[in-house]
Amino acid sequence: NAGVTQTPKFRVLKTGQSMTLLCAQDMNHEYMYWYRQDPGMGLRLIHYSVGEGTTAKGEVPDGYNVSRLKKQNFLLGLESAAPSQTSVYFCASRSELAGGPTDTQYFGPGTRLTVL
């Protein structure tokens, strides 16, 4: 049981390049999330999904797209990378059965992205 995994772990892009970050979870969770974390700021929600085939915008969605074609995978795409997208990206998932006081989001190990 690997939990939440993310690939790649590190990536360096040039401005204007595109890439896709992959998040996979083996816990059969309905909800999945993409966050970015920058120094001095809390994790900010980019996009999220409440189930296979669904996606929704979070707090900072501009410049990113997502897809949830399979329940276990949540992809984050950068169509034309910009230096402002240099960040650490975390994926998280949680069970639909949660949603109460003991709700837990499980996080992947993160992807460190640098855009030059």
Next chain:
Amino acid sequence: RKEVEQDPGPFNVPEGATVAFNCTYSNSASQSFFWYRQDCRKEPKLLMSVYSSGNEDGRFTAQLNRASQYISLLIRDSKLSDSATYLCVVPFSGGYNKLIFGAGTRLAVHP
């Protein structure tokens, strides 16, 4: 006012000390709250959930003050392994589908 505010620290304390962090939130409708722990260059992990007036788990106590809209985390008998950043987390607009994370309070426990 930010939705969730925390003192960034760092809090530098000796082993065995008691240390407390506060977190203020702006959404008065929030019902439950969370403390996550994040080690350096690692992912956040749930430390404690906070509902009603508070919660206790071993050396860790979380308390909620709804009137003043803040939650606190108290760590007793600090260990070296407690060194980490502690994130205060509030559900977005009272729902659990999304969470709002504070920027975190850094704790450094020294021998």
